[in-house]
Amino acid sequence: MKEREKIVATGLTIFMLILWVGFLFHHSAQFAGSLWGGVFALSGALLMLVPLLYMIIKRVKPLKSKVTTYVSMRTLLALHIYAGIVGPILVLLHTGHKFESPLGIALTGLTLVVVISGFVGRYLMGQFSKEIREKKTMLNQLKLIYQQTANKLATQPQQAETIRFFSGFYSRLTAGLFLREETIEENITVSPSLPHNPSGSEIIQLAESIADIEYAIETHEFFKQWFGKWLKFHIVISFVLYGLMILHIWGAVHFGLRWFTPWRSNTSHFARLETASNRNKSKLHFVSERSDEQTLNKVALFETHFNQLFKQYWHTPVFIHGIQTTVFDYAGIANEIDQPRSNLTLALQALEQVSPSRLGGGNREKAFWINVYNIEAMKMVAEKYPVTSITDSKISSGNPWGIQGIRVGEERYGLSQIENKILLKKFNDPRIVFAVSCAAISCPDRLQSIISADQLDSQLDEMIRNLLTNKTKGMIIDRQNKVVTLSWIFKADRRLFGDGSDTGILDFVLRYTSEENRNWMSAHRDTIQLKFFKHDWGLNDLALEDNKTEGNQQK
Known part of the structure; x- marks a missing residue:
């Protein structure tokens, strides 16, 4: 490395590290998915492929002999060095210092390691020689x-x-x-x-x-x-980096590029373009005094279409796998996916025009995010239907709750993010875990309509009371053996109920069970043994209903 190249490379590497440390002072939740964020990402990714091209040219002799007739290996090495540093700098700019997903954090960390290992290794090896x-x-x-x-x-x-x-x-x-x-x-x-x-x-x-x-x-x-072993290490971690980069790009394309509308059909494509155009026009006339009203109007529009969708495909309780549960006609919901004027499409389009920061908090915001969670779970199932569960490999290879499958405003959200980082973190209400549905048989039964801000508390209480009267998945009391078997939810989320102990769970149950059960449980609370139902992740789909004979036997 010539002296001037060394100085430039050193300066760029130091700048990259300073840029990375900027996450301590700066965080942009939206920049990574913006147009300019995408430009930085694409430019950085292309530059990061230059070192791979250099490595191929260097090791494939026929290719090397042809290329070096036009460009010397020394020049290619300089391009390798500069592109290998400038590319990661552009990628870091693309992140907007938003380090949340494990894949994104791993990709950023490994990018820094590859650059530093390449720079330090080359400099020290030359210095030692x-x-x-x-x-x-x-x-x-x-x-x-x-x-x-x-x-x-x-x-x-x-x-x-x-x-x-x-x-x-x-x-x-x-x-x-x-x-x-x-x-x-x-x-x-x-x-x-x-x-x-x-x-x-x-x-x-x-x-x-x-x-x-x-x-x-x-x-x-x-x-x-x-x-001398450094080069092998550098090459290995570089290939791991390329693998993570491919996964990251695939995830971005698979779950939707916010600055590029994915094509589904001519009709839906132009409908989305029209929606985007209207949204841009509304931004030109945006004033802060009207922003809350505008957001609430879009929330109301979303809830109207979602409620119509919900009521249309909701069905009274049936038995699936011997468990009594309310169900939905997912085949019907799946047919709405590509329909530009369907309730599902219109509800999702309304969500894209909602500004979450202007919801105003309280029951309005709590109800909104519960409904967003539930429509996202429905959408995930409907898009890959037919499936037997939200955990089906057609939906996700391992973690459907991590998929950022729905867009609200300029951001995309996943089920886990909505439940844990928004609802539970902000409202600290254990009843929330009974209201968000992962479309499973063992989840609490759905009411006949979506969650309403005006009736939020009564609806949440009703759902819990209904669950505790369901002997197939909610609660069974064995008075003789002093054993109370409860929904798996109490086990999975026990940290939310009091101090997380059995006593904390019982105290919560006492608020919603019948007076007879409450009196008995209060009298024996110190000797009651808690057990929990096994959670059935099967889809609460009308098409999976047990036959009548089996259903009657279960009853």
Whole structure:
């Protein structure tokens, strides 16, 4: 690396690290998905492919011979270095310092490691090689002087005997006190030969200098050998980085690019373009005094269409896998996915025009996010229907709750994010876990309409009371053995109920169970043993209803 290249690369690397540390002072939740965020991401990703291209050219001899007729490997190496630093800088700018997803954090961290390992490894390896060459040159000069000194001492037995006295380790430390001091360096710089009879001090310094340089060379050789493995390490983590980058790009495309409307059909495509155009026009006339009213109007529009969708496909309780549960006609909901004027499409379009920061808090915001969670779960199932569960591999290979499958305003949200980072974090209401539905048989039964801000508390209480009267998934009391079996939700989210102990769970249940059950449980609360139903993740789909004979047997 030439000196100028080294200075530029060092400056860019330092700038990259400073840029990364900026997350302590800056955070933009929307920039990564914006148009400019996408431009930075695409530009950075393309530049990060240059080192891969360099590695291929370097190792494929036919390709190397053709390319080097036009561009030297030295120039390609410089491009590799600059692109390998500028690309990550653009990628860091793309993040907007929003480090939330495990994949995004891993990708950012590994990007920094790859850049730093590449820069430090190359610089240190070059520095070690240079120092080894210099020290070997100096060692050869000293050995020449040593040989001349040995020849002269052979003719001066008295001086040789004097010096032999200081050959031990501790005695050599005191040699400077008894022997005349002259420096070997003076002789090296003047001539590799001795211009005079060597003094005792000079001879001892000569031996020590040779020993020091030999030790330094061995140390540098060791580090050079160790750094010889650096290249393999650098290549391996680079390929891991490319793998994570591919996953990140796939996820962005799969779950929707906010600055690029995915094409589904001609009709839905133009409908979305019209919606985006109207949204942009409304921004031109946006004033803060009307923003809350506008947001609430869009929320009301969303709730109207979602409620119509909900009521149309909601069905009274049936038995599935022997569990009594309310169900939905997901086949019907799936048919609404690509319909530009369906309630599902219109509800989702209304959500895209809602500004979450202007919801105003309270029951209005709580009800809104519960409904967003529930329509997202419906949408995830409907998009991949037919499926047997929200955990079906057609929906996700492992974590459907992490999929950011719905857009609210300029952001995309996942089920886990809505439940834990918004609803529970902001409202700290344990009843929320009974209201958000993952479309499973064992989830609490849905009421006949969506959650309403005006009736929020009564609806939440009713859902919990209904669950505790359902003996197939909610609660069974075995008075004889003093065992109370409760919904799996109480086990999974026990931290939300009081102090998370069995007593905390019982105290919560006492508020919603019948007076008879409450009296008995209060009298035996210290001896009651809690058990929990096994959670059935099967889809609460009308099409999966048990046959009538099986249903009657279960009843």
